[in-house]
Amino acid sequence: MKTKFILTGALILLLTGSIYGQDKKLKLLFLESGIDFISCEQPEKDYIRADVDPYYYDFVSDHIRSLLYNEYFGVKFEYRLVKNLLGVSGGMRYNRMVSSIGKTDYWTESPDFFYVNFWSDGTSTEYAKVLEINQKSDYIGIPVELRIYPYKDYPVNVYFKAGGSFNLLVRSQTNLVFQDETMNPYERNVASIIEKPSSYFASFHLGIGLKIGKLTKPGFILEASIPVGIATPDKATFVTPQGGVGVQFMVRIPLNKKIEK
Amino acid sequence: MKKLILFFPIIIVLITAACSEETELKKSVFIPDDVYSDLPAYTEWGYNTFGAYYDMVPFISNESGVPAKMINTGGKTSFMLKGHMSQGYYYYYDYNDEASLIFDFYSFDPQVYTDLISLNDLTVDLTGSTCGVRVIRDTANYDLDILSGTLVFKRAQNLYVDKKLVEVILSGTFEFQALVDGDEPISVTLGRFDVGIGYDNFFRY
Numbered sequence: 197m198k199t200k201f202i203l204t205g206a207l208i209l210l211l212t213g214s215i216y217g218q219d220k221k222l223k224l225l226f227l228e229s230g231i232d233f234i235s236c237e238q239p240e241k242d243y244i245r246a247d248v249d250p251y252y253y254d255f256v257s258d259h260i261r262s263l264l265y266n267e268y269f270g271v272k273f274e275y276r277l278v279k280n281l282l283g284v285s286g287g288m289r290y291n292r293m294v295s296s297i298g299k300t301d302y303w304t305e306s307p308d309f310f311y312v313n314f315w316s317d318g319t320s321t322e323y324a325k326v327l328e329i330n331q332k333s334d335y336i337g338i339p340v341e342l343r344i345y346p347y348k349d350y351p352v353n354v355y356f357k358a359g360g361s362f363n364l365l366v367r368s369q370t371n372l373v374f375q376d377e378t379m380n381p382y383e384r385n386v387a388s389i390i391e392k393p394s395s396y397f398a399s400f401h402l403g404i405g406l407k408i409g410k411l412t413k414p415g416f417i418l419e420a421s422i423p424v425g426i427a428t429p430d431k432a433t434f435v436t437p438q439g440g441v442g443v444q445f446m447v448r449i450p451l452n453k454k455i456e457k
Numbered sequence: 458m459k460k461l462i463l464f465f466p467i468i469i470v471l472i473t474a475a476c477s478e479e480t481e482l483k484k485s486v487f488i489p490d491d492v493y494s495d496l497p498a499y500t501e502w503g504y505n506t507f508g509a510y511y512d513m514v515p516f517i518s519n520e521s522g523v524p525a526k527m528i529n530t531g532g533k534t535s536f537m538l539k540g541h542m543s544q545g546y547y548y549y550y551d552y553n554d555e556a557s558l559i560f561d562f563y564s565f566d567p568q569v570y571t572d573l574i575s576l577n578d579l580t581v582d583l584t585g586s587t588c589g590v591r592v593i594r595d596t597a598n599y600d601l602d603i604l605s606g607t608l609v610f611k612r613a614q615n616l617y618v619d620k621k622l623v624e625v626i627l628s629g630t631f632e633f634q635a636l637v638d639g640d641e642p643i644s645v646t647l648g649r650f651d652v653g654i655g656y657d658n659f660f661r662y
Binding site for chain 2 (some may be wrong): 245246247311313316317318320321322323324325374375376378379382
């Protein structure tokens, strides 16, 4: 599955490149790097002992929060259409998605750990005092984007974009930070109860970009994406993403020197 | 005086060590029942809560006191649930509403709190001759004549935190009808408890 996915991505890149080589439309190569910050639902886990917020008496809260961000780098080709007013791009990217659960009681006197129930039989139960649970998952993805360039080619220019990506899990690792370091040898035991990451995910975004440099010369691009949405096939994931924002930085290399007027 | 100064850091360390016991586990965590929101949900996490309807009035634990004690003395072992009995809230209550429900066992003789594990999956017929039930309200002690009812210890668990045994969690339910002082009939319904019993709330003397 993963091999097929990577081969498909490579084929898309080759086809895109060969198409670009046959006509006089503007073609660009983007080297991209970016990060998306995604807010998450408050975690309600069967394996985490609940806590009550002492300052909000009417609410029961878990005093713990989820964090999710996705950082990536990759390469994209863009093909300009309609007198260079539209740009369609595709490519490949490598994502590292980091999700974590931890305490957020910066303003209260409660401790910074929480209890994780990692083993139980009829008459024995074991908790570990945990400061953080972190899950790092690496995905290979295919981004597809559409850019609208409504203005003339000034050296500094603004444009709009919409895009998405489909990403396939390559590997993942779950780590815990224990309050008591003598628990470190049991990390694998405790991590085994944590949900596995989704085997794939899709992301969608809208955004605005700032292009710096003439169109026929190498330049830079800074894009802000808002909102960014993430969809996963599994409901029982370690964290439950809601929506977020992202930034992307790109180096833009034109592949032809003349623009079709 | 110099000796005192030398001992001072040691005393501080000892006090800190004593305080670093699992105090978080002693807190009450009130998760409301989905249906009977006056009462805590039935749990088995050692949330140190209990609740029941005492003649339709909620009788629940509160966060300011020790909700449960196990007391072995005078030839009996008493399982005491202490809270307040009033319509209202978990956090705000009148101290005049404080009440205790006490189950006495005459044939159970735990030496240490870890012996409570023998209560796992045990149903006690409250009409039996080896147990009794009392209520303390307004500092008055009322013996109940049980008409019918049971106390069920659904689960007793040795709780280990970071591989160290810290307490025994007792979780279960209770329900009964009784006469107060042989006169007024009352009913206690939908009772549930989830409490941790350890060194600080197990007594034998």
